[in-house]
Amino acid sequence: MSEQAVLTGEHFMTGDEAAAEGGLAAGCRFFxxxxxxxxxxxxxxxxxxxxxxxxVFIQMEDEMASMNTLLGxxxxxxxxxxxxxxxxxxxxxxxxxxxxxxxxxxxxxxxQRGGPSTGLPTLVxxxxxxxxxxxxxxxxxxxxxxxxSPQEAFDFTIHAFNFSEQYRLPVLLMMDESVGxxxxxxxxxxxxxxxxxxxxxxxxxxxxYLPFKPDDDLVPPxxxxxxxxxxxxxxxxxxxxxYPVINAEAxxxxxxxxxxxxxxxxxxxxxxxxRELDDAEVVxxxxxxxxxxxxQVVNECRAEGKKVGHLRLITCWPFPEPIVRKLAxxxxxxxxxxxxxxxxxxxxxxxxxxxxxxxxxPNAGGEVHNPEDIHAVIRxxxx
Amino acid sequence: MSTAPAKAAxxxxxxxxxxxxxxxxxxxxxHIWCPTCGIGTAxxxxxxxxxxxxxxxxxxxxxSGIGCTGRVAGYVNLDSFHTTHGRAIPFATGLALAxxxxxxxxxxxxxxxxxxxxxxxxxxxxxxxxxxxxCINNFIYGMTGGQCASTTPQIAKTSTTPTGNTDYPFNVxxxxxxxxxxxxxRWTVLxxxxxxxxxxxxxxxKGFSFIEVIAPCATLYARRNRLGTGFDLMKFYHDNSEIQHxxxxxxxxxxxxxxxxxxxxxxxxxxxFLERYxxxxxxxxx
Numbered sequence: 001m002s003e004q005a006v007l008t009g010e011h012f013m014t015g016d017e018a019a020a021e022g023g024l025a026a027g028c029r030f031f032x033x034x035x036x037x038x039x040x041x042x043x044x045x046x047x048x049x050x051x052x053x054x055x056v057f058i059q060m061e062d063e064m065a066s067m068n069t070l071l072g073x074x075x076x077x078x079x080x081x082x083x084x085x086x087x088x089x090x091x092x093x094x095x096x097x098x099x100x101x102x103x104x105x106x107x108x109x110x111x112q113r114g115g116p117s118t119g120l121p122t123l124v125x126x127x128x129x130x131x132x133x134x135x136x137x138x139x140x141x142x143x144x145x146x147x148x149s150p151q152e153a154f155d156f157t158i159h160a161f162n163f164s165e166q167y168r169l170p171v172l173l174m175m176d177e178s179v180g181x182x183x184x185x186x187x188x189x190x191x192x193x194x195x196x197x198x199x200x201x202x203x204x205x206x207x208x209y210l211p212f213k214p215d216d217d218l219v220p221p222x223x224x225x226x227x228x229x230x231x232x233x234x235x236x237x238x239x240x241x242x243y244p245v246i247n248a249e250a251x252x253x254x255x256x257x258x259x260x261x262x263x264x265x266x267x268x269x270x271x272x273x274x275r276e277l278d279d280a281e282v283v284x285x286x287x288x289x290x291x292x293x294x295x296q297v298v299n300e301c302r303a304e305g306k307k308v309g310h311l312r313l314i315t316c317w318p319f320p321e322p323i324v325r326k327l328a329x330x331x332x333x334x335x336x337x338x339x340x341x342x343x344x345x346x347x348x349x350x351x352x353x354x355x356x357x358x359x360x361x362p363n364a365g366g367e368v369h370n371p372e373d374i375h376a377v378i379r380x381x382x383x
Numbered sequence: 384m385s386t387a388p389a390k391a392a393x394x395x396x397x398x399x400x401x402x403x404x405x406x407x408x409x410x411x412x413x414h415i416w417c418p419t420c421g422i423g424t425a426x427x428x429x430x431x432x433x434x435x436x437x438x439x440x441x442x443x444x445x446x447s448g449i450g451c452t453g454r455v456a457g458y459v460n461l462d463s464f465h466t467t468h469g470r471a472i473p474f475a476t477g478l479a480l481a482x483x484x485x486x487x488x489x490x491x492x493x494x495x496x497x498x499x500x501x502x503x504x505x506x507x508x509x510x511x512x513x514x515x516x517x518c519i520n521n522f523i524y525g526m527t528g529g530q531c532a533s534t535t536p537q538i539a540k541t542s543t544t545p546t547g548n549t550d551y552p553f554n555v556x557x558x559x560x561x562x563x564x565x566x567x568x569r570w571t572v573l574x575x576x577x578x579x580x581x582x583x584x585x586x587x588x589k590g591f592s593f594i595e596v597i598a599p600c601a602t603l604y605a606r607r608n609r610l611g612t613g614f615d616l617m618k619f620y621h622d623n624s625e626i627q628h629x630x631x632x633x634x635x636x637x638x639x640x641x642x643x644x645x646x647x648x649x650x651x652x653x654x655x656f657l658e659r660y661x662x663x664x665x666x667x668x669x
Binding site: 030032051056058060061062064065066067068069070071072073074075076077078080094095097098102224225226227228229230231232233234235236243244 | 408410411440441442444446456457460461462463464465466467469470472473474475476477478479480481482484485502503505506656657660661
């Protein structure tokens, strides 16, 4: 170990690089990855930096393998991370589910590009937002954060690690190509000023330890392999001991708890940015790169005297229902620009109900929105 | 005058345990494997081999994929992980890199390791990842009811090759040899002494060690091919296995009900992934 893990100071770097530095600052010492545009730079920074801080980088043979190495490293006591984009994200869905059911902390960065399939490798998209929530089979809840700048790529990667340790699950950083490849100032604080959530290691002795017996917040404490606990961890439905139990009596409480450890703690997880909501008649809801265009439009509207506010989602999942519901009771409508043909807007519509309009400003990808397209919809709703 | 019968001295009864009980999860037995299945025999050899090494049990992890052999992780009383189908090796890779002081053993089946996990096994062998892979080859997908595998010999009937398999099967030791595995052996479950010895050697080996274990599946493979019972398959191994240590792996392919060449084929030393990564050898790294 000869290099600094936390590069305290001011930097000029991309979102991809900032996500990697955020991981290192959060204590990530294992990265298993596979090259893919536009996420390769995360991988390259980790390949360069990890050996110097006592960590391990390994380039795997595919994304299914990458995702699984994270789980192996996590049960070996390390904080682990990978990065990918759409096609690789699809391949990671299999073992994202394994991470969910085995309650394994790790962080997955998805630098979104245009799809479906190979689509637009080098150009922006926000089309994996629903896949993040529903892409792996079975019922589950996830935590997904969307940064709008390289600074947030750094900060939110640290949040992602903290959430993954607090709630014991893989956490997603849903970046997009524009933020991933954008150069901006990134301020990295001193190591001692970065708040990190440690792994929830059990205090029980091996004879008393039940790997899936939850604490009051529904999250079970963890162990590390090789410490004499002799645990069995399986992707099958299991009891508190971790043993496979293939019946409804085991399935019902397990799957409900896996979901409720997020939904019942959601108030502690929600993150969003409220701008000029107090008197707003129309609220724009956006995230990622699109939030920057949306904010420009909101500023223009305000300059014109229009009562328009902006709710920027940071946690897209869990979706911050309470604030959206509260706004829905008193505004004229929501406008949801996103670089897809309507994904998070479906969630806004679900929560807002049919009383007011929720209008998506669709964009199939390859470029960010033209501000005028968003403006036009706002004018329509204000009529 | 009668006297009360002498009170029988209390018989001291020792609580009896099977010698392997501490190595197995007693509370999970009986296991799910069919009578005459070969997997249990291989597990038995494994726990005996492990006990004879000097490796502390808490420093051993068993990782399995999906399938009949995928259930091994659930029966050994060690840190164990039951991954998704085909992915035992990448999980083991992450674990072995995070815990270099542990011996990580992948115990899984031919379908799991060589078909759906094929990309992982060839790359782990190529990297010389420090793991031991025990591959139970019963020539068929057992858990799902007897479908054709990438190891099913030509002609053999399975539920998805009802008129006989037309595909060429993998010669698994040859595949592993080509990928650079440092230890390669093949034994049938009839060869329990030799299999146990090979497992001990593999456990003590640094780098990627591989053992193919030929095992009977009487319920599906033998029944569909009218090969008799599990006993008949063991008798077949007895009559048709030929030990050829150091055999050219190119020559050890297995045809339908043909000779099974067993033995230790490869035993070499070279730096592992982590040794090269840490620059501890001349094999590269920083």
